[in-house]
Amino acid sequence: MRRDIFQAIADPTRRAIIALLAMQAMTPNGIAEHFDTTRQAISKHLRILTECELLKQEHQGREIFYHLEIQKMKEIDKWLEQFRKLWETRFDQLDDVLSNLQKNKK
Amino acid sequence: MRRDIFQAIADPTRRAIIALLAMQAMTPNGIAEHFDTTRQAISKHLRILTECELLKQEHQGREIFYHLEIQKMKEIDKWLEQFRKLWETRFDQLDDVLSNLQKNKK
DNA sequence: AATTTGCGAAAACAAACGGTTGCATATATA
DNA sequence: TATATATGCAACCGTTTGTTTTCGCAAATT
Known part of the structure; x- marks a missing residue:
């Protein structure tokens, strides 16, 4: 079973x-109220999110509070990093083109 | 058929x-050489990536060059933005804790 | 003209996914 | 103790996914 943050x-x-x-x-239950599905369907999603460590459980009596492990989100950011340089470079190039157009106007 | 960048x-x-x-x-063909599957399987992936505008085709004779539309990747970055503030805040709080520990050492 | 090459599309299939229903368990409440 | 509440888990079902196989088409090569 594939279970990484990207699939999550x-x-x-x-x-x-x-x-x-x-x-x-x-x-x-609180989460499920926000959606148009059954609690069990939400529960399945919570299990998947928990399995790839995006969520953590905090038991409190018979209730279970799920909270986001925000640090885990950085894994996506980390993967994106290799492209960020690229799209920023392209932006610079676009800036060059634009400023050249500006120059030629004069 | 759901076809967004996150599924891609x-x-x-x-x-x-x-x-x-x-x-x-x-x-x-060039891409497929890098993987352990058939060209057709890669071709399907290329279709999916093209459909959500992550790739663009450039026909050159009977060859088709696929190139990345890097700007599209920013959509992921955009979604991540709402969380970036959060995890950076948590980092600041950690910094506070650390600097307090440093102070107490003195 | 005949053959090879590069490619996409359709069909078929096992595996995975997302959802529902039903049930078991643990905690709170009467 | 009996009942209500909060939750997880297993079984099932229709759909989607990723792959291979087969085919057809267009461009290059012979």
Whole structure:
């Protein structure tokens, strides 16, 4: 079973859950209220997110609060890093083109 | 058919293709040589990546060069933005803790 | 003109995914 | 103790995914 962070954020519901939990820790029932599916479906998403360590559980009586492990999100940022330089460079090149156009106007 | 950039980068082969094409434009056969699958499998990945506008084709005779539309990658960065503030804040808090520990040492 | 090469598209298939239903377990409450 | 609540887990189901195989087409080569 493939279970990495990229597969985790591929699902729009899971991305919404991540965004929700970025604000505050919540219980499965609390989370499920925000969506149009069953609690069990949400529970499955929570399991996937927990398995790739994007979420952590905090048991509190019979309730389980899930909170976001924000540090894990940096893995995506890290992967993106190799491209960031590239698209910034292209931007610089575009800037060059634009300033040249400006020059030629004069 | 869901076809967004998050689903596109969910597959490790597709991520590898993206990384490859970040260096230089390549043909399907050229790309396939780097992997342990058939050209047709790669071709399907290329179709998916092209459909969500991560790649663009450049026909050259009977060859087709695929090149990365690096700007599209910024969409991931854009989504990540809402969390970046968060994890940087947590870092600042950690810095505070560390500097307090330093103070107490004195 | 015939053949080779580079490519995409369709069909087929096992595996994975996302969802629902039903049930088991643990904690709170009457 | 009996009941209600919060949750996880297994079984099942239809759909999607990733791959291979086969085919067809267009451009290059002979």
